[in-house]
Amino acid sequence: MSIPVVSFAKATLLCLLLTQLSRAQNYIAPPKNFVKMYYKGYQKYVFPKDAYYLEKSLPVNANKEAKIDYTEKLQQAINKYPVVIMPNFPVLINSKGLLIPSDRIIYFNQYSMIKFKGPALERLNDIIKIYDVSNVKIYNANIIGSRREKSNQKGEWSAGICVLNSSNVEINNFQIKDTWGDGIFIGSENGKVSSNIVVKNGFIDFARRDGVSITSADNLDIDYVFISNTYGTLPMSGIQIEPSLYSEIIQNVKLKNIYTYNNPGGLIINLQSFSAKSGLNKKEVSVNVKNFTDEGSNYSFGTSISNDDLTQNPIGKIMITNAVWKNPKKDFYWRNSNAYDINIVLDKINKYKNNKLISTED
Numbered sequence: 001m002s003i004p005v006v007s008f009a010k011a012t013l014l015c016l017l018l019t020q021l022s023r024a025q026n027y028i029a030p031p032k033n034f035v036k037m038y039y040k041g042y043q044k045y046v047f048p049k050d051a052y053y054l055e056k057s058l059p060v061n062a063n064k065e066a067k068i069d070y071t072e073k074l075q076q077a078i079n080k081y082p083v084v085i086m087p088n089f090p091v092l093i094n095s096k097g098l099l100i101p102s103d104r105i106i107y108f109n110q111y112s113m114i115k116f117k118g119p120a121l122e123r124l125n126d127i128i129k130i131y132d133v134s135n136v137k138i139y140n141a142n143i144i145g146s147r148r149e150k151s152n153q154k155g156e157w158s159a160g161i162c163v164l165n166s167s168n169v170e171i172n173n174f175q176i177k178d179t180w181g182d183g184i185f186i187g188s189e190n191g192k193v194s195s196n197i198v199v200k201n202g203f204i205d206f207a208r209r210d211g212v213s214i215t216s217a218d219n220l221d222i223d224y225v226f227i228s229n230t231y232g233t234l235p236m237s238g239i240q241i242e243p244s245l246y247s248e249i250i251q252n253v254k255l256k257n258i259y260t261y262n263n264p265g266g267l268i269i270n271l272q273s274f275s276a277k278s279g280l281n282k283k284e285v286s287v288n289v290k291n292f293t294d295e296g297s298n299y300s301f302g303t304s305i306s307n308d309d310l311t312q313n314p315i316g317k318i319m320i321t322n323a324v325w326k327n328p329k330k331d332f333y334w335r336n337s338n339a340y341d342i343n344i345v346l347d348k349i350n351k352y353k354n355n356k357l358i359s360t361e362d
Contacts, residue, residue: 027206028262028296030228038226038259039203042110042140043173051107052081055088066090066115074098078106086112093117095125102133108140118146120158120180123189127179128161130169137170145179147208147232156209156233159185165192174202183207183227187215191247200224208232210240211260216248221256228261237265238297241287243273246280255289266294266325268302271342274314275307285316285342293324300325302334305342319345326352 055062057077058070064087071094078084079101088109093116100106116127127143130136143160146153160176162185163169176183183204186194193216200223204211211227213235214220227238235242238260243250250271260266267289274283294300301320306313323346325332332351351359 025231025264027229030205030226030261034259034261035203035226038224038257039173039175039201044110045107045139047085047107048083048105051083051085052077053085053087054078058087062087064089066092066113068092069094069117071096071098078104083107085109086114088112090115093127095119095121097125097127097129099129099131100133100136103135104137106136106138106141108142112140113142113144115144116146116158117151118149118153118158118180119151120146120153120155122155123157125158126162126181126185127158130161130163130166132165134167136166136168137172138174139172141171141174141176143174143176143179145177145207147178147180147206153180155181157181159183159213160204160207161185163194163197164188165190165194166197167195169194169196170198171202172198172200176202176207177205179207181207181209182213183211183230185213185215186217186220187213187243188248189244191245192216193218193249195219197221202226205229210235210237211263212239214239214241214250214253215243216250217253218249219252221254222258223256225257226259226261227263230263235265235268235270236263237268238263238294240265240268240270242268242270245273246276246283248273250285250287253287255287255292257291258289258293260294260297262296264298265302266297266300267292268299268304269318270304271314272304272307275310276312277310278312280312282312282341283314285314285318287318289318289320289323291322292320293326294328295326297328298330299334300328300332303340303344304336306337306340308337308339313341315341317343317345319347320349321347323348324350324352327355
């Protein structure tokens with residue numbers, strides 16, 4: 001299909017557009033029946049016999065209303081035991097978050113919840129931290145961030161779950177709400193890569209930055225995730241693919257069965273950091289999106305890939321198949337440049353205005 005083009009030289013223009021449109025953004029409760037198609041609530045697992053119940057590390061009469069900070073006690077136990085089960089009640093976590101070592105399995109119990117009191121002030125103030133490790137699995141995560149806290153906070157950081165420079169990570173069946181930064185961050189902060197990452201069956205709501213940010217990933221699979229009401233500080237998208245450094249990687253990124261709802265941007269891909277003057281190997285990118293629905297965002301899909309001021313831009317392929325772009329506030333698609341070296345393929349894109357199908361384009 002042909003792709004409409006709006007010619008601008010700088011990626012920052014997309015951010016300006018999103019900023020202007022976000023000023024009138026209001027929280028809209030997502031339809032429960034839609035959410036349940038992606039996140040079905042707590043899923044019961046048979047806990048391994050050697051699993052350690054983290055409640056044993058807390059005082060005998062532990063507070064079960066997330067009013068006492070148990071960060072240090074929980075961290076000590078997670079450092080010691082390879083398989084742990086979160087307390088079966090809400091627990092309060094401070095700005096240090098919980099740092100997960102390699103070779104760990106974390107189960108949330110039926111009534112488990114992490115309430116992050118923050119304050120979020122700087123980089124690495126994430127809630128669950130998966131940094132420079134391998135072989136981590138988290139099941140049934142239930143996380144409430146500090147966005148609604150009255151304490152002074154700053155910056156755009158503090159993800160519900162942050163994966164940095166890590167490999168073989170699975171985040172399965174999760175609910176993340178009210179984060180000061182991203183719902184989930186996957187990638188790197190120093191030009192490396194996270195690889196073999198699986199994120200599936202989840203609900204992210206009212207994240208302040210992005211629902212999911214992807215900066216550097218090789219073999220990332222995101223499947224069945226509902227993301228809503230992401231706004232507050234740029235980029236404000238349901239999912240944003242945006243490397244920060246030329247040395248980072250966007251390869252074999254697969255997004256399947258994603259629903260973004262009432263965000264300034266639905267799916268945004270910004271590869272400006274992969275542009276250069278000359279003399280470097282061209283960065284090759286591969287992104288495959290299937291069954292992606294966006295409803296009520298300002299733009300369902302946006303790209304900012306080539307920098308018209310530079311001669312060397314990324315190559316590769318971005319393919320979107322079987323998408324539904326529904327009732328955008330502004331337009332279905334935004335593109336920053338006339339000339340992309342990357343091949344963008346849109347196949348079976350169903351466009352709706354006022355809930356009526358206006359076109360199906362191949």
